[in-house]
Amino acid sequence: MSAENEHSEDGGVETREDGGAIATSSERLVDLYRQMALIRAFEEACQKGFRQGKIGGYLHVYIGQEAVATGFLQAFEEGDRVITAYRDHAHALLLGSDPKEVMAELYGKGTGLVKGKGGSMHLFDVERGLMGGYGIVGGHIPLGVGIAYAMRYQETDHITQLYLGDGAMSQGAFHEAANLAGLWGREGQCPCLFIVENNKYGMGTSVERTTAMTDLAAKFDAYGIEHEKVDGMDVEAVVEAAERVAEQVRETGKPYAIEALTYRTAPHGAADFFENYRTKEEIEEWRERDPIGMVEHKLIENDVLDEDKLEEIRDEAKERIQEAVEFADESDEPPEEELYTDVYAGEDEYTGEA
Amino acid sequence: MAETKTYREALREAMVHELDNDESVVLMGEDIGVYGGTHLITDGLYDEYGPNRIMDVPISENGFTGAAVGMAMMGMRPVVEMMTWNFSFLAADQIIQNAAKVRYFSGGQVEVPLVIRGPNGGGVQLSAQHTHSLESFYGHFPGLKVVAPVTPNDVKGMMLTAIRDPNPVIFLEAGALYGTKGEVEEGDNAVPFGKARVAREGSDVTLIAYGRQVNLCLRAADTLSEDGFEAEVIDLRSLRPFDEDTIVESVEKTHRAVAVQEQWRWFGVASEVAAIIQDRAFDSLDAPVERVSGAEVPGPYARNLELMAFPSEKQVTNAARRVLYEEEK
Ligand SMILES: Cc1ncc(C[n+]2csc(CCOP(=O)(O)OP(=O)(O)O)c2C)c(N)n1
Ligand SMILES: [Mg+2]
Numbered sequence: 240m241s242a243e244n245e246h247s248e249d250g251g252v253e254t255r256e257d258g259g260a261i262a263t264s265s266e267r268l269v270d271l272y273r274q275m276a277l278i279r280a281f282e283e284a285c286q287k288g289f290r291q292g293k294i295g296g297y298l299h300v301y302i303g304q305e306a307v308a309t310g311f312l313q314a315f316e317e318g319d320r321v322i323t324a325y326r327d328h329a330h331a332l333l334l335g336s337d338p339k340e341v342m343a344e345l346y347g348k349g350t351g352l353v354k355g356k357g358g359s360m361h362l363f364d365v366e367r368g369l370m371g372g373y374g375i376v377g378g379h380i381p382l383g384v385g386i387a388y389a390m391r392y393q394e395t396d397h398i399t400q401l402y403l404g405d406g407a408m409s410q411g412a413f414h415e416a417a418n419l420a421g422l423w424g425r426e427g428q429c430p431c432l433f434i435v436e437n438n439k440y441g442m443g444t445s446v447e448r449t450t451a452m453t454d455l456a457a458k459f460d461a462y463g464i465e466h467e468k469v470d471g472m473d474v475e476a477v478v479e480a481a482e483r484v485a486e487q488v489r490e491t492g493k494p495y496a497i498e499a500l501t502y503r504t505a506p507h508g509a510a511d512f513f514e515n516y517r518t519k520e521e522i523e524e525w526r527e528r529d530p531i532g533m534v535e536h537k538l539i540e541n542d543v544l545d546e547d548k549l550e551e552i553r554d555e556a557k558e559r560i561q562e563a564v565e566f567a568d569e570s571d572e573p574p575e576e577e578l579y580t581d582v583y584a585g586e587d588e589y590t591g592e593a
Numbered sequence: 594m595a596e597t598k599t600y601r602e603a604l605r606e607a608m609v610h611e612l613d614n615d616e617s618v619v620l621m622g623e624d625i626g627v628y629g630g631t632h633l634i635t636d637g638l639y640d641e642y643g644p645n646r647i648m649d650v651p652i653s654e655n656g657f658t659g660a661a662v663g664m665a666m667m668g669m670r671p672v673v674e675m676m677t678w679n680f681s682f683l684a685a686d687q688i689i690q691n692a693a694k695v696r697y698f699s700g701g702q703v704e705v706p707l708v709i710r711g712p713n714g715g716g717v718q719l720s721a722q723h724t725h726s727l728e729s730f731y732g733h734f735p736g737l738k739v740v741a742p743v744t745p746n747d748v749k750g751m752m753l754t755a756i757r758d759p760n761p762v763i764f765l766e767a768g769a770l771y772g773t774k775g776e777v778e779e780g781d782n783a784v785p786f787g788k789a790r791v792a793r794e795g796s797d798v799t800l801i802a803y804g805r806q807v808n809l810c811l812r813a814a815d816t817l818s819e820d821g822f823e824a825e826v827i828d829l830r831s832l833r834p835f836d837e838d839t840i841v842e843s844v845e846k847t848h849r850a851v852a853v854q855e856q857w858r859w860f861g862v863a864s865e866v867a868a869i870i871q872d873r874a875f876d877s878l879d880a881p882v883e884r885v886s887g888a889e890v891p892g893p894y895a896r897n898l899e900l901m902a903f904p905s906e907k908q909v910t911n912a913a914r915r916v917l918y919e920e921e922k
Contacts, residue, residue: 295718296894347718347895358720358894374722375680376652409651410683441652443628449651516628572897582890591889593859 263475265543271313271474272534273552275305278329279531280556281338282505284564285328285345285359289509293568294345296358297374301329303504306530307436308333310477311400311499314485318395320370322383323402325360326436327372330402334367338560342567349573350566356573356581376441377403377410384416384494387431388423391492398430398488406441408458409449420494421462427492432485433459435498436471442507443516456498464494471499472528504529594779595746601771603745605634607752608672610781612642615670618756621648621661622674622711631676632712632771658684658709662692662761665707670756675711678765679723684709692761693736707761710752712768713741714805714855715892718899724892726856728803729865731763732833738786739833741765741804745775747830750784757783767805787834791843795823798913799843801866802853803829806904810853813909822917832862840866841873848879849916853909858886880916885909 282300289298312333323330331341344351345359353363360374373379383401390397423429435455446453456466469480488495502525538544583589611618626639626649639647650657661671675681692705715724732739738760742748755762793814800810807828814824825843844850850870852863867882888902911921
């Protein structure tokens with residue numbers, strides 16, 4: 240990993256155990272903490288909503304993985320685009336979507352982010368850069384590459400952050416799209432930052448059981464795409480890598496891949512009852528490295544904030560999410576006319592006849 | 594001898610029966626082994642038959658389905674699980690371009706004894722990308738057999754037939770009904786393809802459906818019965834091959850027909866049913882054949898919209914009342 244020395248706003252340079260230098264002002268670390276705490280509170284509220292039967296369909300939460308999207312989206316600039324799979328709540332919240340609208344979407348309400356039409360797996364906030372959550376594993380990867388191509392074709396200096404899971408890398412769509420990105424990137428025409436969220440499992444199947452070549456970052460070699468790995472539980476490490484690499488992609492128009500090593504401490508989805516594909520000990524071990532817990536630890540250790548202050552931040556997050564839950568609960572279902580809207584674009588009214 | 598079992602148990606029993614009787618049978622799919630199957634159909638089989646016969650595969654539908662076609666061409670009998678049929682679009686190239694046709698374009702030199710199975714249909718708020726009913730999609734292609742059993746007895750009997758069939762079989766399960774119970778015959782109860790089942794006898798109107806909509810029709814039939822109309826309910830259960838005779842005989846008796854399907858109306862099975870009736874029972878008809886289908890929109894998430902998008906009991910009873918020239922309710 241190539242970590243450059245950078246000076247933080249307050250002038251200090253902190254050094255990580257592996258020798259890489261990271262620079263995060265206390266203020267910024269608190270801010271990152273606040274963002275991650277909000278995601279965690281949101282996801283916990285979702286789990287509750289699901290248990291209460293307020294949320295239907297599939298529900299995939301981001302618990303344990305918060306540092307990945309939080310870190311990478313620090314490098315987001317206006318005009319950039321983000322695309323991901325179905326584990327998409329964090330990405331929407333971090334891009335500034337209103338938690339009320341996101342929760343209302345999950346509650347299937349007309350006030351939802353996509354009018355109650357998509358649910359948890361299909362969050363979109365195009366104005367803020369979110370080009371969607373998608374439900375077919377691997378299916379969104381070619382879209383991300385096309386979006387990146389369009390950015391250069393349209394002569395902008397924006398980039399695409401394309402998030403994908405370890406499991407998605409088994410799909411043909413991944414390999415075809417990565418090949419295209421490498422090819423178009425040769426001419427500086429594909430500013431695509433691939434972010435592999437390697438949480439060790441695709442549903443109940445570990446990476447070791449899906450590929451004989453488990454170095455996921457190195458798979459990008461086959462397509463001429465440079466890559467590295469980052470500790471996806473360490474938000475500061477992620478921020479450092481994200482800012483450096485996003486800059487490079489922006490400048491060169493060439494794709495780049497980062498494999499973030501992370502872990503979902505929550506079950507895969509709301510119906511993953513038994514989790515007999517992994518041990519309790521393994522989950523416990525990773526909880527020790529909980530991305531939020533690690534920041535808390537550091538903030539206390541460095542005398543930035545004490546327990547009370549941390550709790551205050553968590554409570555603030557919970558309050559904000561509680562408001563979102565109430566908003567979602569009180570909102571109306573989509574009006575019936577919405578059934579036939581948005582099927583086709585264009586002026587013609589569509590009523591369900593072909 | 595018959596015993597009460599769930600749809601899930603009956604389905605699993607058929608696969609176990611064939612695993613035990615035929616070495617060439619293997620099961621293949623995402624998370625079917627160590628995990629036990631996302632719908633727990635294959636739970637426990639991995640421990641019993643081992644990884645060479647209960648094969649966990651990566652998320653690569655096109656790849657593993659194609660590999661299964663290759664195995665079948667060599668005389669193996671793979672039973673591939675699509676975690677849900679929604680993911681089969683990724684494998685559609687292998688299913689349609691190879692499985693369905695290789696026998697034909699090889700001049701009959703190879704066979705493809707392959708079963709692809711999994712839950713079909715929507716209704717639990719999985720929204721647009723996870724809500725499909727694919728019977729007419731696959732039923733369109735010569736070379737494929739397509740079945741959609743709805744009772745526990747049929748799911749077992751038709752799975753036995755599917756595994757033994759020398760052709761690729763698209764086995765569409767009623768995913769929403771895995772937990773429902775029914776009488777299941779013990780032992781080898783193979784149910785032939787191409788034979789519909791009369792699920793309820795009646796003399797006034799024929800309701801024709803398959804899969805989960807059969808249950809909807811049975812409920813509608815009860816409601817109609819309260820008004821004094823006895824509906825006959827036909828469960829097609831096999832869509833390719835298709836049993837025309839049972840429908841025609843019924844319509845000759847009732848003179849009225851309503852075809853019900855969850856999928857979209859355009860280019861669907863119900864249209865085929867209507868066409869067959871007008872071909873073969875035109876003179877028996879007292880009213881035009883009605884079709885009840887899903888709304889022509891991608892699956893919406895919100896519960897109220899989803900309910901509007903699926904056929905309802907009211908739509909079925911009203912369609913029946915229309916062909917009976919009765920007031921709708
Ligand atoms: C094409 C396809 N096959 C199967 C599924 C079912 N499925 C949903 S999530 C998932 C696991 C994906 O794993 P990964 O890409 O690692 O993402 P993670 O869930 O770990 O975030 C599977 C198999 C699907 N949605 N799409
Ligand atoms: Mg994963």
